[in-house]
Amino acid sequence: MTQKKTNAQAPEKLTGIQLTKVPEVSVGPTAIKSALTHIKNEVGMIKGIGLLSKMNQKDGFDCPGCAWPDPDEKRAFLAEYCENGAKAIAEEATKNRVSPLFFATHAIDELAQLSDYELGKKGRITHPMLLKEGATHYEETTWDKAFEIIATELNQLDSPDEAIFYTSGRTSNEAAYLYQLFVRQYGTNNLPDCSNMCHESSGAALSETLGIGKGSVTLEDFNHAELVIVIGQNPGTNHPRMLSALEGTKKNGGKIISINPLKEVGLVNFKDPQNPFSWLGSGTSITDLYLQVKINGDVALLKAILCLLVLKEKENPGTVFDYDFIEEHTLGYSDFVNDIEKQNLEELIALSGVSKQQIEAAAELITKNKKIIICWAMGLTQHKNGVDNIRELVNILLLKGSIGKKGAGTCPVRGHSNVQGDRTMGIWEKPPISFLESLEKEFKFQAPRHHGYDVVEAIEAMHQKKAKFFLGMGGNFISATPDTEFTAEALRNCNLTVHVSTKINRSHLIHGKQALILPCLGRSEKDMQTTGEQFVTVENSMGVVSKSNGHLTPLSEALKSETAIVAGIANATLKNSTTNWIELASNYDLIRDKIENTIPGFENYNDRVRIPGGFYLPNSARANDYSKTETGKANFTCNQISDIKIEKDQFLMMTIRTHDQYNTTIYGLHDRYRGILNERRVVLMNENDMEEMNLKKLDLVTLISHFEGEKRYAHKFLAIPYDIPRKCTATYFPETNVLVPIKSKARISNTPASKTVIITIEKE
Numbered sequence: 001m002t003q004k005k006t007n008a009q010a011p012e013k014l015t016g017i018q019l020t021k022v023p024e025v026s027v028g029p030t031a032i033k034s035a036l037t038h039i040k041n042e043v044g045m046i047k048g049i050g051l052l053s054k055m056n057q058k059d060g061f062d063c064p065g066c067a068w069p070d071p072d073e074k075r076a077f078l079a080e081y082c083e084n085g086a087k088a089i090a091e092e093a094t095k096n097r098v099s100p101l102f103f104a105t106h107a108i109d110e111l112a113q114l115s116d117y118e119l120g121k122k123g124r125i126t127h128p129m130l131l132k133e134g135a136t137h138y139e140e141t142t143w144d145k146a147f148e149i150i151a152t153e154l155n156q157l158d159s160p161d162e163a164i165f166y167t168s169g170r171t172s173n174e175a176a177y178l179y180q181l182f183v184r185q186y187g188t189n190n191l192p193d194c195s196n197m198c199h200e201s202s203g204a205a206l207s208e209t210l211g212i213g214k215g216s217v218t219l220e221d222f223n224h225a226e227l228v229i230v231i232g233q234n235p236g237t238n239h240p241r242m243l244s245a246l247e248g249t250k251k252n253g254g255k256i257i258s259i260n261p262l263k264e265v266g267l268v269n270f271k272d273p274q275n276p277f278s279w280l281g282s283g284t285s286i287t288d289l290y291l292q293v294k295i296n297g298d299v300a301l302l303k304a305i306l307c308l309l310v311l312k313e314k315e316n317p318g319t320v321f322d323y324d325f326i327e328e329h330t331l332g333y334s335d336f337v338n339d340i341e342k343q344n345l346e347e348l349i350a351l352s353g354v355s356k357q358q359i360e361a362a363a364e365l366i367t368k369n370k371k372i373i374i375c376w377a378m379g380l381t382q383h384k385n386g387v388d389n390i391r392e393l394v395n396i397l398l399l400k401g402s403i404g405k406k407g408a409g410t411c412p413v414r415g416h417s418n419v420q421g422d423r424t425m426g427i428w429e430k431p432p433i434s435f436l437e438s439l440e441k442e443f444k445f446q447a448p449r450h451h452g453y454d455v456v457e458a459i460e461a462m463h464q465k466k467a468k469f470f471l472g473m474g475g476n477f478i479s480a481t482p483d484t485e486f487t488a489e490a491l492r493n494c495n496l497t498v499h500v501s502t503k504i505n506r507s508h509l510i511h512g513k514q515a516l517i518l519p520c521l522g523r524s525e526k527d528m529q530t531t532g533e534q535f536v537t538v539e540n541s542m543g544v545v546s547k548s549n550g551h552l553t554p555l556s557e558a559l560k561s562e563t564a565i566v567a568g569i570a571n572a573t574l575k576n577s578t579t580n581w582i583e584l585a586s587n588y589d590l591i592r593d594k595i596e597n598t599i600p601g602f603e604n605y606n607d608r609v610r611i612p613g614g615f616y617l618p619n620s621a622r623a624n625d626y627s628k629t630e631t632g633k634a635n636f637t638c639n640q641i642s643d644i645k646i647e648k649d650q651f652l653m654m655t656i657r658t659h660d661q662y663n664t665t666i667y668g669l670h671d672r673y674r675g676i677l678n679e680r681r682v683v684l685m686n687e688n689d690m691e692e693m694n695l696k697k698l699d700l701v702t703l704i705s706h707f708e709g710e711k712r713y714a715h716k717f718l719a720i721p722y723d724i725p726r727k728c729t730a731t732y733f734p735e736t737n738v739l740v741p742i743k744s745k746a747r748i749s750n751t752p753a754s755k756t757v758i759i760t761i762e763k764e
């Protein structure tokens with residue numbers, strides 16, 4: 001396949017690269033300077049400082065960045081945010097506006113010539129906009145007209161399953177609950193979400209092995225852990241406040257192992273931005289043992305470590321494994337050990353790309369310590385064997401009895417700030433029957449039982465014209481999903497595409513016959529409804545539910561809250577519903593009462609969430625209870641090493657985030673922690689691989705991905721020699737999503753395998 005390039009991809013413009021030395025330490029005063037520059041440029045200094053003083057405070061709003069939790073106890077004034085949280089809020093509270101006049105003077109084709117960075121900098125959308133069939137420009141419309149267009153389209157589909165309702169992970173609990181209720185009353189479970197591309201592999205593996213799809217640790221556990229393993233994650237950029245937790249582990253005598261193809265500086269050395277005294281020294285060294293695994297070599301590496309643990313246990317029975325725990329709580333131990341004993345250690349070591357000596361050192365640290373936390377993110381989930389990766393981590397924790405106790409357990413570090421809450425609220429294409437039954441009882445309707453489409457299936461359904469309507473509750477579907485040109489064809493097949501958004505993005509430009517943009521309030525803005533000012537609630541990565549209260553005057557009177565938008569759509573579409581949508585959206589306490597009645601763990605929701613700091617949801621694994629798995633016990637599993645083979649001239653490519661982006665929102669063009677400034681179209685390569693190919697630093701190359709005989713192309717990338725294992729390469733998404741084949745995805749979880757793309761590289 002040689003696909004043509006359309007507006008779905010960002011233009012192939014180079015922006016003037018500068019390379020610098022990779023810094024030796026992360027965060028510190030440079031991070032504060034960078035945060036303040038973004039605030040000053042986007043928001044203005046006075047308003048900006050006011051905003052930061054409310055961020056992640058108990059009476060303030062939840063940072064719209066990542067899902068890392070806030071301390072349960074004291075929170076310092078002006079301190080509970082990080083550089084990238086400040087950038088996130090600068091982006092949302094920007095003074096720039098995308099008004100109806102802007103749309104009237106810029107055709108869609110013209111906007112598509114802008115890069116994602118340039119598009120985002122245009123600012124916040126102020127009015128609901130409509131793109132009529134065949135039109136070249138969006139034009140202003142009214143909310144009533146917009147709701148009517150959606151209702152008409154939905155009511156003329158042959159089946160409710162022809163409609164797709166996507167959710168990104170910033171949507172509040174209240175909006176998410178109302179949204180899934182509307183979608184189910186309409187008659188489908190087509191509720192794909194960003195989780196399908198993110199931690200779905202974690203949810204699948206953890207539910208099967210431990211009976212709960214969420215992590216088990218709390219923030220306090222980091223102060224008690226003897227060993228923390230950080231694998232497939234770059235917290236220095238994506239969860240900077242996690243570095244303080246890791247520093248806490250170190251201060252209390254704990255050790256840290258990092259497993260990553262790249263030496264990410266945040267994992268190497270850290271200066272606490274909240275402690276100016278630390279700026280003077282050389283920072284806290286974070287990682288004790290750094291394993292530079294090959295891309296997708298993790299199962300091999302973990303299995304090699306497990307081989308050594310089994311050997312050690314055999315030599316000195318009872319000194320490595322926790323038999324009391326294994327006997328009381330688990331199933332499958334002997335099958336697991338038999339499988340490990342059959343492995344060829346030398347082969348595993350070679351596949352992992354890590355030296356035997358380092359693997360022995362890791363096994364030694366695991367042997368010696370009993371309280372172990374394992375943290376991971378996209379480096380593990382976005383592979384064909386993503387679920388296997390996480391099951392293998394669980395095996396280690398089960399052998400050590402390192403779960404369900406203080407200082408130990410699972411820590412899948414979530415992405416979007418309320419992605420975990422959205423799932424708790426029922427944003428899921430595969431809802432459990434018990435949840436549907438409680439909705440039916442509370443709201444007196446018949447919920448659809450058959451599963452809906454996840455993200456990949458939704459794209460395929462639109463491509464085959466089995467689905468004709470797309471609504472995105474937040475997010476940037478065209479840029480976040482794999483196989484850009486294929487997905488663009490899918491979206492263009494729709495009769496109507498609708499986006500509830502704060503800012504303009506590429507998904508508004510790749511549209512169905514008709515398209516709508518519905519602008520909503522951001523986290524930082526006051527939410528006034530007919531009964532008065534409202535707050536929303538969110539759940540962080542560790543299961544704490546708390547309130548979020550915006551303080552700013554909304555940037556335009558025409559904005560609506562996501563909750564009000566859902567209610568407006570539902571009210572216009574569902575003529576026979578017995579639910580009073582408008583009343584529910586007028587007072588969010590009423591929605592929370594409904595949540596309390598239908599979802600376990602939300603008893604006295606309205607009271608408990610008003611207590612500063614919020615409350616913890618029940619967590620069975622944390623309570624050492626594994627009865628919710630299919631076997632009623634925690635399960636050991638036997639997992640396959642990667643079966644991906646590359647030819648002599650091929651490479652593995654992982655698509656990762658720079659320090660200056662939030663998924664598809666590009667804050668700036670730098671990747672400071674990797675020494676790459678002012679350019680995103682780069683491919684990081686091993687120096688020896690470059691030499692073998694006769695490539696020089698900054699040579700211009702085309703990247704070609706290979707999958708089942710198909711080829712996909714991405715042009716104009718600059719080759720950069722970097723400290724990365726041989727045959728491994730890294731690029732930034734969304735630019736290289738065009739190379740990720742729609743059919744290349746994780747077994748079981750269906751997550752796009754965007755960290756294992758097979759490519760060849762050609763000099764241009």
Ligand SMILES: Nc1nc2c(c(=O)[nH]1)N[C@H]1C(S)=C(S)[C@@H](COP(=O)(O)OP(=O)(O)OC[C@H]3O[C@@H](n4cnc5c(=O)[nH]c(N)nc54)[C@H](O)[C@@H]3O)O[C@H]1N2
Nearest residue numbers: 066084232233234238295296377378379415416657662663
């Ligand atoms: N500032 C900022 N914060 C964010 C985001 C953002 O874009 N910007 N995004 C949010 C979201 S939605 C998410 S899901 C998280 C993402 O957080 P991360 O998962 O940290 O994000 P990625 O950039 O995808 O980084 C993946 C890391 O895994 C490593 N890796 C890749 N392949 C492999 C592999 O095969 N094995 C191992 N062991 N490691 C591998 C990469 O080198 C990289 O360090 O961050 C959230 N927070």
Ligand SMILES: Nc1nc2c(c(=O)[nH]1)N[C@H]1C(S)=C(S)[C@@H](COP(=O)(O)OP(=O)(O)OC[C@H]3O[C@@H](n4cnc5c(=O)[nH]c(N)nc54)[C@H](O)[C@@H]3O)O[C@H]1N2
Nearest residue numbers: 168198474475476480500501502503505655663664733754
């Ligand atoms: N190749 C590759 N692809 C990936 C990944 C990868 O690592 N590699 N990571 C994947 C992951 S982990 C994720 S989570 C997805 C992310 O996928 P998405 O969640 O779909 O993408 P985002 O870029 O986070 O969405 C940004 C848009 O959300 C809108 N927005 C921002 N705040 C709000 C708000 O408060 N309300 C509403 N309604 N809209 C808002 C803005 O218009 C903004 O343009 O991408 C996935 N795609």
Ligand SMILES: [Mo]
Nearest residue numbers: 198199415416
């Ligand atoms: Mo994510």
